[in-house]
Amino acid sequence: MDEAHKLNLWEGYVDWRNRPAMRGRHGGMLAASFVLVVEVLENLAYLANASNLVLYLSKFMHFSPSSSANIVTNFMGTAFLLALLGGFLADAFFTTYLIYLVSAAIEFMGLLLLTIQARVSSLKPQPCFSSTTSISCEQFDGRKALMLFTGLYLVALGVGGIKGSLPPHGAEQFDENTLPGRKQRSAFFNYYVFCLSCGALIAVTLVVWIEDNKGWQWGFGVSTAAILLSIAVFLSGSPVYRTKVPKESPITTIFKVLAAAVYNTCKIRNPSNAVMGMDTSTSYVTETSDGEDSSNVKRKATSQTPTESLKFLNRAVMNKTGKPILECRVEQVEEVKIVLKILPIFMSTIMLNCCLAQLSTFSVQQASTMNTKLGSLKVPPASLPVFPVIFIMILAPIYNHIIIPFARKVTKFEMGITHLQRIGTGLVLSIVAMGVAALVEMKRKRVAEANYGSGLANSTKPLPITFLWISLQYLFLGSADLFTLAGMMEFFFTEAPKSMRSLATSLSWASLAMGYYLSSVLVSVINRVTSIYGHKPWLFGSNLNEYHLERFYWFMCVLSALNVFHYLFWASRYKYNSTSPQITSPDSSQLMQQN
Known part of the structure; x- marks a missing residue:
C-alpha cells in the first residue's frame, strides 16, 4: 500500500463491510445525521410505552398503583442498565454497527409480543366487575404474566443494546484531532438529546392519544412499526459510516x-x-x-x-x-x-435520575386525578412529558448556537463551559424540581380534601384543579435532564480511553438505571419504615389521595441537596486529562499545559 493511500485511511476504523474506512468517504456530519434520525424513531418506540405503561398495568393488568410504579421503574432501570452490556460488547467483540442491528431486532420481537397480547383478549385479564359493595378483579398471573414480562424484558434488552451502541456510533463519526471535528462532536451530543426529545414528543402526544382512545394494540403497533423503520434508516446510512475496530475487553x-x-x-x-x-x-x-x-x-x-x-x-x-x-x-x-476517576462523577448523577423516575410513575398518577382538559381538548395524563420535551427542543438549539459561543468568548474554553459545570447545573435544578413537586402535591391534596372530605380515599372523579400545575416539576426536571444527560455522555466519551468509550458512554444510561432502581428501593423502604413508626405507610393504598406523596417529594428534595454537596466534593478535585480536548481552544494552549 503506497504512502498516499495510507494517509487517506482512518486508522483503527472500518466501514460496514469491515474494510478500512476512507477519509472524505466515511464519517462526518452526514453519517451522524442518520444516527440522529434513528434516535428519533427508536426513542419514539421506547417512550411511547414507557410513559403510559403505569396506567396500562394498573387499569388493564390490575396491578396496584405502587406495584405498577415499581414494575415500570424496574423495567426502565433494566433497559438502561443493559446499556453497559451493549457498550461492553461494542468495545470488546463487535462493532457498534452490528450491536445496534441485533438490539433493534430484539426490541422489535418484544414489541410484537406486547402488541399481540394487547390485541387478543384471552391473553389479558378480564375487566373488573363492580358491585354495590366492592370491585372484583381477575388476578393476573400464569401464562398471561409470562407473556407480558417476556415482551417487556425483550424490549428492555433491545433498548439497552441500542442505548449502549448508538450514541458512541454517532460520536465516532468525527475527527477528534481537529478543532472543527471536536466542535461537531459536541454539537452531536446536544442534538442527540434534541432528537431524544423529538421522539418523545411524538410518543407522549400522538401515540399516547392512540393508546387511550383507539386501544393499546394500536399503540404497541405504532412502536413496533417505528423500530422496524429505524432499522431501515440505519441501514441506509451504511455506506458512509466509519466504525471503530473492537480491541481487547x-x-x-x-x-x-x-x-x-x-x-x-x-x-x-x-x-x-x-x-x-x-x-x-x-x-x-x-x-x-x-x-x-x-x-x-x-x-x-x-x-x-x-x-x-x-x-x-x-x-x-x-x-x-x-x-x-x-x-x-x-x-x-x-x-x-481514568475509569476509576470518573466513577465518583457517575455515582453523583444517580440521585438526579431517581428524581426523573417520578416523571413516569407518581407524576402521571397525580395528573390522572386532576382536570386534564385544555378548553375542549382532553389531554391524556401520560402526555404530560410534552412540557419538558418542548422546553428541551427549544433550549437545545439555543444552548448550542447562542449560549455556548458566548461562553467560549468569556471562558476561553473550547466547549464554553466544562462538562462538570454542565452536570452540576442539572443537579441543582433537580433540587428545585423536587421542592416544586412537593408544593404542588400539597396543593392537590388540599383541593381533594376540600371537595371530598372524609370520602377522600374513595374519590374517583377528577379534581377541580388543572393538571398544568404538574407541568412545573416537569419543566425543572426536563431542564436538569438536558444539562446532565448531554454533559454526562460527552464527558464520559471524551475522558475515557478510546478502547473503553462505548462502555464509558453507557455509564450515562447506567446512571438512569440506578436511579430507577433507587426509586423502587426508596418506595419500599419508606413504606416499611413509615408503617413501623407511623399509622400507615406513606405510599400505600388503592387511591393516590391516601398517599403522603408530598412527604416523599420533600425527602427526595433533601437527598438531592445532599447529593449536590457530594458531587461538588469530587468535581472540585477532578482533573481533566491533559490530552483531552474539551478544555482547550485555539487561544488557550497555555491553560492546557497548566492542567
Missing part, C-alpha cells in the same frame, strides 16, 4: 490491572521479596499495542512511568511478577485510572 483490562496491583503488593510485603520489590519499583512495561491511538491516554507518547495519581495501581506495571498473564503496560494502568 475493557473489563478484562480493568480486572487485570487490579489483580496485578494486588499481586505485586502482596509480593512486596513478603520479606523474602523485599529486595525484588525495591529493585523493580521503577522498572515498568511500557510497550504499546499495535495501532493504539496515543491521543487518548494521558501523556501516552512520552510516558516512561505511571503518573502519581492512584499510586497503588502503579504496582501493576512491575515487570517481574513471574505471571505473564498479569503483566500490564503503563498505558493500561493509566486507562484504568
Whole structure:
C-alpha cells in the first residue's frame, strides 16, 4: 500500500463491510445525521410505552398503583442498565454497527409480543366487575404474566443494546484531532438529546392519544412499526459510516490491572521479596499495542512511568511478577485510572435520575386525578412529558448556537463551559424540581380534601384543579435532564480511553438505571419504615389521595441537596486529562499545559 493511500485511511476504523474506512468517504456530519434520525424513531418506540405503561398495568393488568410504579421503574432501570452490556460488547467483540442491528431486532420481537397480547383478549385479564359493595378483579398471573414480562424484558434488552451502541456510533463519526471535528462532536451530543426529545414528543402526544382512545394494540403497533423503520434508516446510512475496530475487553483490562496491583503488593510485603520489590519499583512495561491511538491516554507518547495519581495501581506495571498473564503496560494502568476517576462523577448523577423516575410513575398518577382538559381538548395524563420535551427542543438549539459561543468568548474554553459545570447545573435544578413537586402535591391534596372530605380515599372523579400545575416539576426536571444527560455522555466519551468509550458512554444510561432502581428501593423502604413508626405507610393504598406523596417529594428534595454537596466534593478535585480536548481552544494552549 503506497504512502498516499495510507494517509487517506482512518486508522483503527472500518466501514460496514469491515474494510478500512476512507477519509472524505466515511464519517462526518452526514453519517451522524442518520444516527440522529434513528434516535428519533427508536426513542419514539421506547417512550411511547414507557410513559403510559403505569396506567396500562394498573387499569388493564390490575396491578396496584405502587406495584405498577415499581414494575415500570424496574423495567426502565433494566433497559438502561443493559446499556453497559451493549457498550461492553461494542468495545470488546463487535462493532457498534452490528450491536445496534441485533438490539433493534430484539426490541422489535418484544414489541410484537406486547402488541399481540394487547390485541387478543384471552391473553389479558378480564375487566373488573363492580358491585354495590366492592370491585372484583381477575388476578393476573400464569401464562398471561409470562407473556407480558417476556415482551417487556425483550424490549428492555433491545433498548439497552441500542442505548449502549448508538450514541458512541454517532460520536465516532468525527475527527477528534481537529478543532472543527471536536466542535461537531459536541454539537452531536446536544442534538442527540434534541432528537431524544423529538421522539418523545411524538410518543407522549400522538401515540399516547392512540393508546387511550383507539386501544393499546394500536399503540404497541405504532412502536413496533417505528423500530422496524429505524432499522431501515440505519441501514441506509451504511455506506458512509466509519466504525471503530473492537480491541481487547475493557473489563478484562480493568480486572487485570487490579489483580496485578494486588499481586505485586502482596509480593512486596513478603520479606523474602523485599529486595525484588525495591529493585523493580521503577522498572515498568511500557510497550504499546499495535495501532493504539496515543491521543487518548494521558501523556501516552512520552510516558516512561505511571503518573502519581492512584499510586497503588502503579504496582501493576512491575515487570517481574513471574505471571505473564498479569503483566500490564503503563498505558493500561493509566486507562484504568481514568475509569476509576470518573466513577465518583457517575455515582453523583444517580440521585438526579431517581428524581426523573417520578416523571413516569407518581407524576402521571397525580395528573390522572386532576382536570386534564385544555378548553375542549382532553389531554391524556401520560402526555404530560410534552412540557419538558418542548422546553428541551427549544433550549437545545439555543444552548448550542447562542449560549455556548458566548461562553467560549468569556471562558476561553473550547466547549464554553466544562462538562462538570454542565452536570452540576442539572443537579441543582433537580433540587428545585423536587421542592416544586412537593408544593404542588400539597396543593392537590388540599383541593381533594376540600371537595371530598372524609370520602377522600374513595374519590374517583377528577379534581377541580388543572393538571398544568404538574407541568412545573416537569419543566425543572426536563431542564436538569438536558444539562446532565448531554454533559454526562460527552464527558464520559471524551475522558475515557478510546478502547473503553462505548462502555464509558453507557455509564450515562447506567446512571438512569440506578436511579430507577433507587426509586423502587426508596418506595419500599419508606413504606416499611413509615408503617413501623407511623399509622400507615406513606405510599400505600388503592387511591393516590391516601398517599403522603408530598412527604416523599420533600425527602427526595433533601437527598438531592445532599447529593449536590457530594458531587461538588469530587468535581472540585477532578482533573481533566491533559490530552483531552474539551478544555482547550485555539487561544488557550497555555491553560492546557497548566492542567
